[in-house]
């Protein structure tokens with residue numbers, strides 16, 4: 001069993017080196033009362049950023065400046081995911097707690 005796991009892992013690594021998008025990562029950001037954690041992340045192109053609501057207050061995710069504009073609904077729980085396929089710097093704001101609740105994503 002250990003050999004099989006090692007073989008599968010080695011195959012996955014080899015395939016990953018050739019086809020990175022198929023193994024694109026997910027980066028999780030916590031949405032707390034009232035901050036994003038971490039406040040700044042750097043990810044590779046094709047990474048899905050997943051925001052996970054962890055507080056009690058309502059929050060949202062809105063790109064105020066960046067290569068692609070998107071926004072979530074205002075919600076108190078659950079998640080919001082976005083695959084980032086364009087490089088650049090994304091300035092994110094929770095409009096409920098503007099101007100203090102912000103974060104930055106660098107996609108390279």
Ligand SMILES: [Cu+2]
Pocket residue numbers: 034035058059060094095096097101
């Ligand atoms: Cu907020």
